[in-house]
Amino acid sequence: MHITILGGAGFLGRKVAARLAADGTLGGQPVSSLTLFDLAAPPSPSGARFPVHSLAGDLADLPAAAIPPGTGVVFHLAAVVSAAAEADYELGRRVNVRGTDAVIDACHRLASPPRVVFTSSVASFSGGQGAVLPDDARQVPANTYGAQKAAAELFLADASRRGMLDAVSIRLPTVIVRPGRPNKAASSFVSAILREPLLGLPATLPVPDDFAVWVCSPRRAVEWLLHAASMDTSAKGIGAMGLDRGINPPGISATVGEMLQALDSVRPGASALVERRPDPAVAAIVGGWPAAFAPVRAKALGFTAHESLADLVQAFIDDDLENTRDERNANN
Amino acid sequence: MHITILGGAGFLGRKVAARLAADGTLGGQPVSSLTLFDLAAPPSPSGARFPVHSLAGDLADLPAAAIPPGTGVVFHLAAVVSAAAEADYELGRRVNVRGTDAVIDACHRLASPPRVVFTSSVASFSGGQGAVLPDDARQVPANTYGAQKAAAELFLADASRRGMLDAVSIRLPTVIVRPGRPNKAASSFVSAILREPLLGLPATLPVPDDFAVWVCSPRRAVEWLLHAASMDTSAKGIGAMGLDRGINPPGISATVGEMLQALDSVRPGASALVERRPDPAVAAIVGGWPAAFAPVRAKALGFTAHESLADLVQAFIDDDLENTRDERNANN
Numbered sequence: 232m233h234i235t236i237l238g239g240a241g242f243l244g245r246k247v248a249a250r251l252a253a254d255g256t257l258g259g260q261p262v263s264s265l266t267l268f269d270l271a272a273p274p275s276p277s278g279a280r281f282p283v284h285s286l287a288g289d290l291a292d293l294p295a296a297a298i299p300p301g302t303g304v305v306f307h308l309a310a311v312v313s314a315a316a317e318a319d320y321e322l323g324r325r326v327n328v329r330g331t332d333a334v335i336d337a338c339h340r341l342a343s344p345p346r347v348v349f350t351s352s353v354a355s356f357s358g359g360q361g362a363v364l365p366d367d368a369r370q371v372p373a374n375t376y377g378a379q380k381a382a383a384e385l386f387l388a389d390a391s392r393r394g395m396l397d398a399v400s401i402r403l404p405t406v407i408v409r410p411g412r413p414n415k416a417a418s419s420f421v422s423a424i425l426r427e428p429l430l431g432l433p434a435t436l437p438v439p440d441d442f443a444v445w446v447c448s449p450r451r452a453v454e455w456l457l458h459a460a461s462m463d464t465s466a467k468g469i470g471a472m473g474l475d476r477g478i479n480p481p482g483i484s485a486t487v488g489e490m491l492q493a494l495d496s497v498r499p500g501a502s503a504l505v506e507r508r509p510d511p512a513v514a515a516i517v518g519g520w521p522a523a524f525a526p527v528r529a530k531a532l533g534f535t536a537h538e539s540l541a542d543l544v545q546a547f548i549d550d551d552l553e554n555t556r557d558e559r560n561a562n563n
Numbered sequence: 564m565h566i567t568i569l570g571g572a573g574f575l576g577r578k579v580a581a582r583l584a585a586d587g588t589l590g591g592q593p594v595s596s597l598t599l600f601d602l603a604a605p606p607s608p609s610g611a612r613f614p615v616h617s618l619a620g621d622l623a624d625l626p627a628a629a630i631p632p633g634t635g636v637v638f639h640l641a642a643v644v645s646a647a648a649e650a651d652y653e654l655g656r657r658v659n660v661r662g663t664d665a666v667i668d669a670c671h672r673l674a675s676p677p678r679v680v681f682t683s684s685v686a687s688f689s690g691g692q693g694a695v696l697p698d699d700a701r702q703v704p705a706n707t708y709g710a711q712k713a714a715a716e717l718f719l720a721d722a723s724r725r726g727m728l729d730a731v732s733i734r735l736p737t738v739i740v741r742p743g744r745p746n747k748a749a750s751s752f753v754s755a756i757l758r759e760p761l762l763g764l765p766a767t768l769p770v771p772d773d774f775a776v777w778v779c780s781p782r783r784a785v786e787w788l789l790h791a792a793s794m795d796t797s798a799k800g801i802g803a804m805g806l807d808r809g810i811n812p813p814g815i816s817a818t819v820g821e822m823l824q825a826l827d828s829v830r831p832g833a834s835a836l837v838e839r840r841p842d843p844a845v846a847a848i849v850g851g852w853p854a855a856f857a858p859v860r861a862k863a864l865g866f867t868a869h870e871s872l873a874d875l876v877q878a879f880i881d882d883d884l885e886n887t888r889d890e891r892n893a894n895n
Binding site for chain 1: 651652656664689699701702703705706707710711713714717718720721724725806807848851
């Protein structure tokens with residue numbers, strides 16, 4: 232089976248590629264070859280026992296080689312993310328909407344419809360701190376990124392109904408702990424308050440300790456993406472996919488205080504490096520995102536439950552802390 | 564105030580133009596000029612006391628003159644409708660999605676954001692005969708037209724939040740009685756069983772008498788569009804527009820049997836021209852559409868309640884029956 236990862240140079244794209252290289256299979260089927268596509272040619276995962284093709288290009292002008300004949304699974308992870316889509320409307324539309332249309336057209340040209348695993352986002356909802364969103368919650372985005380993701384979900388669901396492809400859209404929670412530096416994304420602090428203290432560096436917390444966020448770990452996100460790539464979308468009964476190809480996966484609703492407790496349980500005293508400095512502007516943005524979901528359908532469809540916050544912190548130490556420190560040192 | 568009607572040659576576009584010509588005002592403000600745009604140059608309404616410009620073109624390649632500087636209101640009624648969008652995916656995407664993007668871009672170029680009144684559709688929902696959809700029902704379309712309309716709603720809501728325009732999207736029920744001939748649209752029979760007997764012609768009914776449809780009259784649809792063009796979208800409190808610019812207007816849920824009773828109350832014995840001929844294929848399509856809504860928000864926002872079915876039948880006789888008969892005779 233040939234597999235393509237669009238956005239193969241990104242944080243999750245690299246982790247999915249590494250996992251495919253390590254496993255050599257997906258859903259019990261051998262991986263015959265892998266194509267990685269991104270703005271710059273993505274690095275090949277180490278240890279792959281199948282050919283890996285690396286391509287650079289513009290998603291909206293997708294080259295035919297990105298989704299070649301015989302492709303069985305497309306991971307569509309390429310996106311202009313929230314702050315960038317808000318700052319540049321046309322760029323967000325070009326990549327998040329036209330790009331998804333290009334993916335649909337490329338899949339439609341194949342002899343048989345491939346599975347498309349699409350990363351949608353919690354940002355396609357609103358609701359705020361008090362919300363616990365059911366599976367059939369209406370997507371009322373409060374940002375351009377979320378609106379474009381919700382529209383892309385509609386197009387992928389319709390293309391699935393028409394038999395052009397077979398999509399599963401996963402509305403990812405805020406993924407923590409992200410490697411890299413603090414950035415201008417409003418959600419940047421959620422990773423920073425765990426990552427920076429583990430690097431021995433200070434971090435600032437712009438919201439109160441009882442502020443809740445719907446989160447997941449990179450490990451869990453990768454597990455869900457791999458499950459979405461191989462699950463049976465034609466099953467009937469409870470949780471059947473049917474017309475609605477969007478999944479709210481079983482993340483966890485955690486307060487900032489709980490995250491800092493988990494940090495201290497793994498690295499005692501580390502949370503002392505976190506300084507409370509309220510920022511009403513950041514609080515206003517992230518305060519609009521729903522802090523909790525009731526993901527009944529995802530569990531019926533076999534998406535695995537989330538590990539504890541302490542396990543999430545330990546996984547960052549095991550998987551990404553060393554690389555993050557090396558990159559910081561190399562750039563300083 | 565300058566007004567533009569995109570889809571100005573269509574059934575509702577012509578009725579809105581005629582009403583603006585008759586009134587000379589919209590929401591208490593004088594109409595200074597009107598631009599009508601469609602694939603073929605639309606006819607000017609008779610009696611207008613303001614200049615009317617008629618333009619032909621492709622919505623996705625919208626000429627600047629279609630939405631000129633100073634435009635205060637855009638009625639965006641242009642669409643590739645359900646059967647056509649299902650038959651030709653690319654055509655539907657070009658007009659219903661790219662076309663709406665072109666409208667957003669044209670509005671964004673204006674000095675101040677115009678009101679955009681967009682006709683979305685009940686086809687953007689599913690649910691079937693048993694459903695009574697609340698205002699926050701999730702749009703899970705079972706057809707390409709509905710998916711494209713729901714996506715266009717998302718783009719218009721986001722553009723409203725960004726201040727590029729100020730949209731109100733009205734999800735129109737099945738509009739009856741349509742003039743013209745029976746056609747291949749699955750919903751064609753709903754108008755035909757009233758229109759054809761009033762012309763003294765036979766009609767066939769493909770569903771049982773207790774089959775319910777969410778309907779509205781052309782008169783009520785025009786009233787709603789005019790209200791949407793002039794209502795206060797910034798009001799707070801119950802029913803405030805906020806982020807969600809889509810409105811489920813107060814149509815009526817009527818069974819076919821109730822429609823035929825209303826027909827007989829206006830034209831005794833007319834329903835005898837309706838022949839029951841069950842068609843499982845038609846029943847399967849229209850059976851997926853929701854038959855009822857609970858439109859609480861629309862009423863709070865000032866959208867007027869629907870008249871009786873008998874009034875709906877009488878209005879067709881008063882407004883459209885003569886023209887329909889003349890067109891049939893001219894074409895025979």
